[in-house]
């Protein structure tokens with residue numbers, strides 16, 4: 498199968514290209530220098546591929562509040578152009594989206610078809626990207642992920658591991674819950690969906706279970722051989738940031754179950770497998 502990966506140098510793109518290459522696929526891996534996804538002429542030249550996975554995005558959630566127009570170009574117009582190009586050459590379009598399309602005020606896992614209500618500029622632009630892909634490419638997969646971490650980028654566990662080495666105690670919010678998700682697991686899910694020729698639609702690519710940032714940090718600290726009690730709970734009012742964060746970012750995996758695809762495993766079990774690679 499001939500794959501194209503955009504944003505190939507990003508945290509997710511790096512692990513996707515590594516996996517596809519190891520599996521012996523033909524992979525065209527491009528990042529901004531080779532293919533600016535917002536350039537209609539360059540994107541229009543895409544040809545001879547079977548699957549296009551867009552890992553490029555404007556992911557600076559707080560900066561997006563000040564630069565929503567720029568973020569929209571990258572997170573919505575770019576995916577629109579890519580989806581159109583994929584469609585024109587008969588390829589499947591895979592768009593990576595986010596839990597930030599939801600308001601995060603729910604109390605039970607968000608279904609794939611739940612009404613979206615993004616709180617932030619980033620969430621709005623990613624939601625627009627979803628709609629653009631649906632409109633341009635009948636043959637698509639939209640895979641929403643959340644709380645992503647991986648060896649190939651800056652991420653929460655790396656930051657917490659550094660801070661745990663510098664400080665005697667850490668204060669971490671306990672009033673936001675979600676599903677920490679390893680890039681390697683998300684990559685595996687994307688590959689399984691494509692290889693199973695999953696029906697076009699929206700799927701949730703997050704770990705199972707749920708935990709707060711505080712609970713996740715306790716696990717990170719435990720992995721480092723430190724006392725989890727050094728992580729103290731606080732709440733979001735102590736860490737006010739430009740972009741509002743969804744309080745409840747737990748996504749349902751029902752759509753995967755309906756097509757016989759096993760969701761990613763429990764976040765804590767997956768973290769224990771991921772930690773040596775991510776914190777190396």
Ligand SMILES: NC(=O)c1ccc[n+]([C@@H]2O[C@H](COP(=O)([O-])OP(=O)(O)OC[C@H]3O[C@@H](n4cnc5c(N)ncnc54)[C@H](OP(=O)(O)O)[C@@H]3O)[C@@H](O)[C@H]2O)c1
Pocket residue numbers: 503504505506507508509510528529532533534535551552553554555556571593594595596623642643644645646650
């Ligand atoms: N990280 C998370 O916690 C998280 C959570 C939920 C969903 N997601 C989604 O998951 C996907 C992957 O995220 P990630 O964390 O791997 O992102 P990332 O590390 O920020 O990677 C994005 C890549 O896209 C590149 N890029 C920027 N502008 C581009 C352009 N115009 N054309 C082509 N490439 C461009 C970036 O290059 P530069 O570095 O040079 O800008 C970077 O290499 C994104 O769709 C994101 O929205 C991420």
